[in-house]
Amino acid sequence: MPASYDLIVIGGGLVGGAIAWGAAAQGASVALLDEGDVAFRAARGNFGLVWVQSKGAGMPPYAHWTRRSAELWPVLGNRLANATGVDVALEQPGGFAFCLSDQEFEDRASIVQRMHNESGDIGTRMLGRAEVRAMVSGLGDEVVGASFCPIDGHASPLYLLRALHAGLAALHADYLPGRRVDAIDAAPSNFTVRCGLERFTSGKVVIAAGLGSRDLAPMVGLNMPVSPLQGQVVVTERLRPFLHYATHCLRQTAEGTVMLGDSQEDVGFDITTRVAVLQRIAARNARIFPALKEASIIRMWAALRVMSPDGFPIYEQSERFPGAFAATCHSGVTLAGAHALDLAPAILAGTLPDRLDAFTSRRFPAPPPA
Ligand SMILES: Cc1cc2nc3c(=O)[nH]c(=O)nc-3n(C[C@H](O)[C@H](O)[C@H](O)COP(=O)(O)OP(=O)(O)OC[C@H]3O[C@@H](n4cnc5c(N)ncnc54)[C@H](O)[C@@H]3O)c2cc1C
Structure with a gap:
C-alpha cells in the first residue's frame, strides 16, 4: 500500500522545506520528497540575504x-529555534546597496524612487558619502553613497535548511531524501507520486522542486518555465566583526x-567557477572595503538560481487537477517567512489568497501541448 498523506511536497530545498514545515505546523500529515545531493540545489549555495529594498520593481x-515575508521572518526564526534548538542567525539591522560612481548613485536613486511610487514607503533612503560613513566604518574612498533600507537583513541559509528539516522531524512529518519523483498520476484532489518503485498518495501536492519543477509541473496541469542563472560566491577567512548590516x-x-557576491551568468546547467568572475567579485568588494584585500579566501562556489522568465515567483493551483500547486521563486531565503506562515496554510485550506493572483503562470506563453 502506498503511504498516504494530507500533503506531499516535492523538493526539499528552501521553498519546499518552508512550505512542508508550515503545513506540518498546522497539524497536517506531510511528506517532503527530495531527490538529494545529486540535484542542483540553490538552497545550499546561496548568499543568505533577507532582502527587501529592490524586490518588486514593476x-x-x-x-x-x-515585505510581508520580512515581517514574518522573526516569527519563523523563533519558532524554529524553540522547536529544534537551531538558531538560524537572523539579523534585520537594515541593508546597504553601495554605489561606486555618481552614475550608480543616480541609477540606484531612480530604483528607490520607483519602488516608493509603485509600492509605498518602507523607509528606503539614498544616503550621501558622509551619511554612509557615519553608519559604516572602513569604507573605501570610491564609495560615493548608498541606498539604505531599515528592514533588510540576513540569516544563515544552511542553518535555515537544517532547522526546517529538523522541525519537520519534530512534528513527525516525513522528510524523505533520495526520492527522485519520476511520475505523478493525477486526478482532481487525488495524486499518486512515484519514486522508482515507491508510491505516495495525497489529496494535495506541491511542486517546489527548483529547477526540477519544469519537468514535473505538466504532470499535474501546471506550467513552471524556470531556468538556471548562475551565481558565484567567495568566502573569506573569519575576520573581526566589522559589518553588522x-x-x-x-x-x-x-x-x-x-x-x-554577486554575479549573474547565463551559462545553463553549469556550476563551475570561473576566475574572471571571482576576480570581479573580489575586486569590487575590495573597492568598498579596502581592508578585504588582506583577507584570505577560503572557499568559493557557483550555484544555480531558479529563475522564471520575468524573475518573479510562480504560485498557482492547477485548474485541471485542483489540489496540485506550483511554488517557485528566486529568493527562497527572503520568502521563507511567507512560504511557511502564509502560503502553507493557504495550500492546506485549498485556496490561494487573492493577493497571489499576480503570480500565476498565465503571464507567460502557454507551453506547447505534450
Ligand atoms: C548564488 C546564489 C545566491 C543566492 N542568494 C540569495 C539570497 O541572498 N537571498 C535569497 O532569498 N535567495 C537567494 N538565492 C536563491 C535561493 O537560494 C533560492 O531561491 C532557493 O534556494 C530556491 O529554493 P528551491 O527550494 O526552489 O530550490 P532548490 O534549493 O534548488 O531545491 C530544489 C530541490 O528539489 C529537489 N528536486 C529536484 N527535482 C526533483 C524531483 N524530480 N523529485 C524530487 N526532488 C527533486 C532537489 O533535490 C532540490 O533539493 C540565491 C541563489 C544563488 C544560486
Whole structure:
C-alpha cells in the first residue's frame, strides 16, 4: 500500500522545506520528497540575504509579498529555534546597496524612487558619502553613497535548511531524501507520486522542486518555465566583526567569515567557477572595503538560481487537477517567512489568497501541448 498523506511536497530545498514545515505546523500529515545531493540545489549555495529594498520593481504584489515575508521572518526564526534548538542567525539591522560612481548613485536613486511610487514607503533612503560613513566604518574612498533600507537583513541559509528539516522531524512529518519523483498520476484532489518503485498518495501536492519543477509541473496541469542563472560566491577567512548590516554584495556571517557576491551568468546547467568572475567579485568588494584585500579566501562556489522568465515567483493551483500547486521563486531565503506562515496554510485550506493572483503562470506563453 502506498503511504498516504494530507500533503506531499516535492523538493526539499528552501521553498519546499518552508512550505512542508508550515503545513506540518498546522497539524497536517506531510511528506517532503527530495531527490538529494545529486540535484542542483540553490538552497545550499546561496548568499543568505533577507532582502527587501529592490524586490518588486514593476510588480507591486511582489514587493508587498516580500515585505510581508520580512515581517514574518522573526516569527519563523523563533519558532524554529524553540522547536529544534537551531538558531538560524537572523539579523534585520537594515541593508546597504553601495554605489561606486555618481552614475550608480543616480541609477540606484531612480530604483528607490520607483519602488516608493509603485509600492509605498518602507523607509528606503539614498544616503550621501558622509551619511554612509557615519553608519559604516572602513569604507573605501570610491564609495560615493548608498541606498539604505531599515528592514533588510540576513540569516544563515544552511542553518535555515537544517532547522526546517529538523522541525519537520519534530512534528513527525516525513522528510524523505533520495526520492527522485519520476511520475505523478493525477486526478482532481487525488495524486499518486512515484519514486522508482515507491508510491505516495495525497489529496494535495506541491511542486517546489527548483529547477526540477519544469519537468514535473505538466504532470499535474501546471506550467513552471524556470531556468538556471548562475551565481558565484567567495568566502573569506573569519575576520573581526566589522559589518553588522546586510549589503547587496557582501555580508559578515555570525561565524565571522565574509561572503562576497554577486554575479549573474547565463551559462545553463553549469556550476563551475570561473576566475574572471571571482576576480570581479573580489575586486569590487575590495573597492568598498579596502581592508578585504588582506583577507584570505577560503572557499568559493557557483550555484544555480531558479529563475522564471520575468524573475518573479510562480504560485498557482492547477485548474485541471485542483489540489496540485506550483511554488517557485528566486529568493527562497527572503520568502521563507511567507512560504511557511502564509502560503502553507493557504495550500492546506485549498485556496490561494487573492493577493497571489499576480503570480500565476498565465503571464507567460502557454507551453506547447505534450
Ligand atoms: C548564488 C546564489 C545566491 C543566492 N542568494 C540569495 C539570497 O541572498 N537571498 C535569497 O532569498 N535567495 C537567494 N538565492 C536563491 C535561493 O537560494 C533560492 O531561491 C532557493 O534556494 C530556491 O529554493 P528551491 O527550494 O526552489 O530550490 P532548490 O534549493 O534548488 O531545491 C530544489 C530541490 O528539489 C529537489 N528536486 C529536484 N527535482 C526533483 C524531483 N524530480 N523529485 C524530487 N526532488 C527533486 C532537489 O533535490 C532540490 O533539493 C540565491 C541563489 C544563488 C544560486
